[in-house]
Amino acid sequence: MARPFCCRRVAAEPESNYFKPRGVPLMSLDEVTMTVDEFEALRLADLEGLYQEQAAERMGISRPTFGRIIESAHRKVADALVGGKALKIEGGEVKMLGQRLFRCNECQHTWSVAYATGRPAECPQCKSANICRAAEERERGCGFRARQGMRGARGMEGGQGL
Numbered sequence: 221m222a223r224p225f226c227c228r229r230v231a232a233e234p235e236s237n238y239f240k241p242r243g244v245p246l247m248s249l250d251e252v253t254m255t256v257d258e259f260e261a262l263r264l265a266d267l268e269g270l271y272q273e274q275a276a277e278r279m280g281i282s283r284p285t286f287g288r289i290i291e292s293a294h295r296k297v298a299d300a301l302v303g304g305k306a307l308k309i310e311g312g313e314v315k316m317l318g319q320r321l322f323r324c325n326e327c328q329h330t331w332s333v334a335y336a337t338g339r340p341a342e343c344p345q346c347k348s349a350n351i352c353r354a355a356e357e358r359e360r361g362c363g364f365r366a367r368q369g370m371r372g373a374r375g376m377e378g379g380q381g382l
Contacts, residue, residue: 228257228289228312229280240306252300255312258293265290321354330354 233256240249257279264275276286300307323330324343333340342349 227280228260229278230256230260231263231278234259234309237309238306239300241304244304246306249306250303251306251308252296252303253308253310254293254296256309257312258289258296259309261286261290262293262297322351323354324348325350325352 264270272286273283276283320333326348327346329345343351
């Protein structure tokens with residue numbers, strides 16, 4: 221039986237999420253889509269120069285999983301560069317670090333908001349004002365606390381175990 225999918229920890233969303241060759245109209249370009257976790261893997265391994273084991277730990281995933289993510293990211297970047305395609309960064313099952321999780325009671329959409337930015341007034345998807353903070357149990361299913369708990373790690377955030 222396959223192991224359940226775990227969200228990947230990401231430090232921040234990319235400042236720009238779309239790149240294309242200069243001078244080529246967007247409508248004439250093919251597009252390659254890279255997920256946010258693939259972008260984070262590139263940032264950690266290629267920009268920060270971390271070894272795969274260190275980068276995997278930061279993302280809350282295993283080293284083999286990190287290897288598959290970084291390989292996929294490299295392939296997509298190469299495809300975009302060599303093929304003259306646009307590169308779009310979006311999607312993926314990720315948990316932003318330093319973020320609060322909110323849920324819409326109308327459409328069940330869940331999204332994260334950075335601390336110190338105030339409470340959102342409405343759901344970004346359906347514009348309903350019927351929103352609330354997502355339950356802590358929901359957060360535990362995604363991200364590093366659940367991963368560490370499976371490995372039997374101690375010293376959880378806030379001193380709480382699973």
